[in-house]
Amino acid sequence: MAPDKPKLLIVEDDAGLQAQLKWAWPDFEVYIAGDRASAIALLRAEEPPVVTLDLGLPPDPDGTSEGFAVLDEIMAIKPDTKVIVASGHGARESALQAIAKGAYDFYQKPVDIEALGLIVRRALQLSKIESENRQLAARGSEDNRVLGRMITAAPEMLKVARTIERVANTNVSVMLLGASGTGKELLARGLHDASDRTGGAFVAINCAAIPENLLESELFGHEKGAFTGAVKTTEGKIELADGGTLFLDEVGDIPLPLQVKLLRFLQERVIERVGSRKSIPVDTRIVCATHQDLEAMITDGRFREDLFYRLAEIVVKIPSLAERPGDAALLAKAFLARFAKEMNPAVKGFAPDALAAIDSWGWPGNVRELENRVKRAVIMTEAKLVGAADLDLVAPEAEGCQVLNLKTAREAADRKVIRHALARSEGNISNTAKLLGISRPTLYDLLKQYDLQA
Numbered sequence: 001m002a003p004d005k006p007k008l009l010i011v012e013d014d015a016g017l018q019a020q021l022k023w024a025w026p027d028f029e030v031y032i033a034g035d036r037a038s039a040i041a042l043l044r045a046e047e048p049p050v051v052t053l054d055l056g057l058p059p060d061p062d063g064t065s066e067g068f069a070v071l072d073e074i075m076a077i078k079p080d081t082k083v084i085v086a087s088g089h090g091a092r093e094s095a096l097q098a099i100a101k102g103a104y105d106f107y108q109k110p111v112d113i114e115a116l117g118l119i120v121r122r123a124l125q126l127s128k129i130e131s132e133n134r135q136l137a138a139r140g141s142e143d144n145r146v147l148g149r150m151i152t153a154a155p156e157m158l159k160v161a162r163t164i165e166r167v168a169n170t171n172v173s174v175m176l177l178g179a180s181g182t183g184k185e186l187l188a189r190g191l192h193d194a195s196d197r198t199g200g201a202f203v204a205i206n207c208a209a210i211p212e213n214l215l216e217s218e219l220f221g222h223e224k225g226a227f228t229g230a231v232k233t234t235e236g237k238i239e240l241a242d243g244g245t246l247f248l249d250e251v252g253d254i255p256l257p258l259q260v261k262l263l264r265f266l267q268e269r270v271i272e273r274v275g276s277r278k279s280i281p282v283d284t285r286i287v288c289a290t291h292q293d294l295e296a297m298i299t300d301g302r303f304r305e306d307l308f309y310r311l312a313e314i315v316v317k318i319p320s321l322a323e324r325p326g327d328a329a330l331l332a333k334a335f336l337a338r339f340a341k342e343m344n345p346a347v348k349g350f351a352p353d354a355l356a357a358i359d360s361w362g363w364p365g366n367v368r369e370l371e372n373r374v375k376r377a378v379i380m381t382e383a384k385l386v387g388a389a390d391l392d393l394v395a396p397e398a399e400g401c402q403v404l405n406l407k408t409a410r411e412a413a414d415r416k417v418i419r420h421a422l423a424r425s426e427g428n429i430s431n432t433a434k435l436l437g438i439s440r441p442t443l444y445d446l447l448k449q450y451d452l453q454a
């Protein structure tokens with residue numbers, strides 16, 4: 001038997017039909033099952049892309065209950081299987097019901113081998129295209145990965161990633177500025193992983209999450225008996241990051257007295273644990289982040305300017321998700337693939353209304369909000385495709401126009417729409433042109449004019 005023949009599973013309890021169907025398609029590797037248990041066993045073992053299913057199976061050969069049970073199981077185990085249902089005695093209703101449950105098509109009994117053959121081949125063709133698409137999509141999100149784990153195709157964000165890569169191997173301190181959920185911590189880790197300190201530890205401390213009176217000992221450690229409750233000598237986060245990277249998250253929340261002590265460490269690269277006068281040298285790379293306006297805090301006297309300049313040798317501004325056109329859809333697909341695999345494999349993708357809503361939503365909570373919405377939708381939905389309602393989103397009204405120069409406004413609108421269309425059609429030029437209602441040559445011209453890439 002040629003190994004590359006496509007597999008076809010025939011679920012049929014009538015011995016005569018079994019024999020007839022078995023030999024009807026020499027170009028398929030045909031498997032026959034006469035009941036639910038053997039059908040499911042063959043589905044699991046052989047993973048046939050196409051299945052024909054007689055709904056009247058024992059123990060209910062004259063009804064449809066057992067056939068529907070097989071269909072449900074196939075859809076639960078391998079929802080991309082193309083199931084073609086036999087609708088006996090003109091039972092159109094059960095055929096339609098089967099399609100609603102996820103069957104691909106139906107055929108009339110008595111069997112017309114030639115007609116059925118056409119349906120089977122068409123189903124196989126579709127299955128091939130779908131699996132190619134899945135591979136392309138998977139490869140697509142691999143290609144859109146930067147710094148290990150960051151997913152983006154937006155030039156604004158790619159520039160950020162390139163900056164991080166460039167500075168990774170220097171020892172300069174890096175300050176990441178970005179709104180909540182924009183990926184500050186992910187970038188800090190990416191920087192550590194891309195640096196030659198990757199063998200050392202990446203130690204993160206959220207300065208806003210620790211009460212003021214404990215923060216000093218968290219950062220610098222303490223000696224046994226330094227204060228009530230200090231039952232044993234403990235290393236601080238700075239010391240733990242020796243040889244690695246220290247990520248000071250929400251650095252704007254460090255109180256002024258501690259800012260002085262941190263500055264001293266940055267200047268002298270030695271620490272003293274609380275309750276000790278011994279200097280311990282620590283070699284660590286500092287990355288910090290904040291969503292606060294540090295310059296305003298400096299003006300108000302709430303943040304030390306000298307500390308700011310020590311921490312911010314390089315400042316990296318992270319664009320909000322709304323400032324990365326196309327990225328929301330790209331990220332949403334990647335999150336959906338991940339969560340579906342982990343938690344609800346029946347979910348296959350987004351419905352078109354969901355993609356449109358994702359694309360137009362403002363994402364005030366940035367990537368974190370997107371991740372949470374997709375996770376909740378994947379867990380809660382009962383459909384194969386996640387819809388806008390599952391995400392708790394609706395496509396909002398078109399935004400008002402703030403730019404008054406007509407040429408600038410038109411260009412900005414063109415760029416935006418083209419990039420959204422590219423993202424929605426996953427960079428496919430023909431589909432993008434179709435979406436935009438323009439010809440392919442026109443699209444190529446516009447891409448060139450605006451220096452955009454498909």
Ligand SMILES: Nc1ncnc2c1ncn2[C@@H]1O[C@H](COP(=O)(O)OP(=O)(O)OP(=O)(O)O)[C@@H](O)[C@H]1O
Pocket residue numbers: 149150151152178179180181182183184185186187291331367368371
């Ligand atoms: N470009 C991206 N690609 C993939 N995942 C991302 C990306 N950006 C952020 N994430 C994910 O989104 C979540 C939020 O990111 P992260 O914690 O890095 O953001 P943050 O700016 O530190 O947020 P916060 O201000 O809420 O602490 C994380 O689960 C992270 O893995």
Ligand SMILES: [Mg+2]
Pocket residue numbers: 184185249
């Ligand atoms: Mg964070």
